[in-house]
Amino acid sequence: MAIDVVKPGFATTVQDLGRPGYYHLGIPLSGAMDRYALRAANLLVGNDEGDAGLEAVFMGPELRFTSDATVAVTGAELPPKVDGEPCPTWTAFRVRAGQTLSFDVLKKGARGYIAVSGGIDVPLVLGSRSTYALCTLGGLEGRGLQAGDALVVGAAKRPAKQGKAVPEALRRGSGAAPELRVLTGLYWDRITAESGKGFFEDTWKVATEADRIGYRFRGGRPLALVERKQPFGAGSDPSNIVDSCYPYGSIQVPGGTEPIVLHRDAVSGGGYFMLGTVISADMDFIGQMQPHTPTRFVSVDMRQALAARHDRTRMLRQLREALG
C-alpha cells in the first residue's frame, strides 16, 4: 500500500529512532527529535516503537491514502483531519482508501509525529530509515517530502484498535518547555564566573535558526571569555578550541553571543567551546520548542541528571503498559 503526498508541509521527513554507530565518521544519530512522541504514535497503531513515521514541523502535510490504515498523531498539538473531519491527537483513528489526511494549524509544540500501521517503508540505510537531509542520506531519497511523492507502507504487524488513546497524564511533548536542565562541563572554564552565573539567570529565546541540527538561542547577556593565549591549532577567536567532538545536546557559544544546542542531526565536531550539555531527559522537549519560546537553562549535577533520566524511563514504561 502507499500514501500519495499531495502537499508536503514544511520540512516533513521520514524518521525512526535513528542510526547510532557512525558519529565517529560524522554521520549523526538522526531520528525523531521527540523520541517519546514517535514511540507513542507507533504503539497506538500497533507498530514496533522504532518503526519509521513522519516528523512534521510547524505544519502538517496533506496525504492521500490508497488503502485502509490506522493512523495516530502525537507530539505537537497538530490537529489531524480525515476528509476535513477533525480527529483527536494521541489517539488511533482509521483512514480509508481514497481518503485524505490533512491538518489544522499548529496549536502547541513544534513537531507532530504521524505513525501509520505498518510503518513507512523506505530502504534501511546503515540500519535506519531516518532522513539525514544535510548529507542526503536515508529517508525518502535523503530529503524531505515533496508533492507527488509516494510513500510505501509496510505490512501491519498486529491489529490496531481504533480509538485507542494515550492517557492524558502520559501525553507529553506539546506543553511549554521553559526550562532546560544542563550539566556544566566540557569547556565551562572558558567563561568567567560572572558570565556563568548570568547564563543561568537570563531568559533566552529560541531563535528562528532552530532545526534538526541545532537550536540557537538569543536574548541573554553575551558571555565573557577568560583571557588566554590561544593554544596552538585552536584558532584566533577566544571562543575557539582545538576542534573536538561535540556531544549531542552540547551547548556551544560562538563568539560568546548566541548559545546553540546541538540536536539529533548534530555536526559531530568543530572548533567552538562548549559550556555544558543539556541532559538526555530534556532533549525531546527541545524538539517541541517554537521560535521565540522563552527558555531558562537550569544547572543540575549528574545525580539529578540520572534521576531525571529514570523518571523518563518510568514514564515510557507506563506508556507501554497503557498501550500494551
Place this chain on the structure above:
Amino acid sequence: MQTRYSFGGDEHLFAEVDEEMSLEAFFKSFAMTNAVRESRIKGVTEICPANASFQVKFDPDVIAPDDLRAELEALEAQADKAEAVIKTRIIEVPVLYNDPWTRETLMRFRERHQDPTSTDLEYGARINGYSSVDEFIAAHAGAPWFVPMVGFVAGVPWLYQMVERAKQIEVPKYLRPRTDTPKLTIGHGGCFGCIYSVRGAGGYQMFGITPMPIYDPKQEIRYLREFMILFKPGDMVQFKPIDRAGYDQIVDDVANGRFEPRNRPVTFVLDDFHKDPAGYARKLAEALNGN
C-alpha cells in the same frame, strides 16, 4: 600531558588529552580510543577520536558515569606506555588548486573575508610568508597529512600536516561563515585542512578542489560501494597537484568506474619522523609512488 575528563551530559564522557594540537596529543588520543575499543567496556556505545581529544558515548543505565571514568583512567596509563607507532595507509588526493568553482564561490562571499582584495590562496600564501601562490601550493602538497578526525558532517576528514610546527600552515576562518561551499573543496582553518564531502555552509579558506568523491550515500561509486565514506581516523593523505585536463580525466574515470584512489599501507613511527621530518615525508611519498 595529563588528560582532562569531563561529562557531556549523562551520555558522553569527553577526554581532552591536550589543549593544543600536536602529533603527540593525537597519537595519545588515538591510542586511548583504540584501547577503549579493545577493552569492550559494557555500556560504551560509540567512540569518537578527535584531534587532541576524544569522546565516548555510553549508556548510564548500563555503566555508572564514574565507573566509566575510572576505566578510562586505567587505560590512560597503558596508552602512555604505548609506542607512538601507527600502522595505517596513505591515500593520494589529486587537487586542482585555484580551480574555477572555489574561485567563483570565494568571489561571491568576498565581503565575509579578512582580505576582500585577494583570493584565499593569495591570502594564505601572504600571511604564511610565502612569496608566491605556487610556493604556497608546493608546501601544501609537499608533505603528507594525518587524518586525526572524521566528521563535522558525513565523511569530512580533518587534516594535520606532518611538518614541524614552524612550518604549519595557519589561516583564520572566514569572518562570517559562507552559506555555500562547492562539494570536494580543499579547505583550511586554523592549522587544520579539510575536504568538504558535500556542498554546504563552511568557514574554512578554499584552496582547490578534488575530482575524487569521498562520500557516496548511494554507494554507486566503485570504491565506495562497500562503505559510503572513504576516510577513517588514522589515515594519511598526500595531495597531488593536477591540471584541468587531469581533473576532467578523473571525473570521467570515476563516472565510468575506472578510478581507484591510489593508496599504500605504511607504518608511521613518531620518533623517526621527529628525527628528520622532511626526509620522513619524502619516504612516505615514495611509498605511495612505489609498487
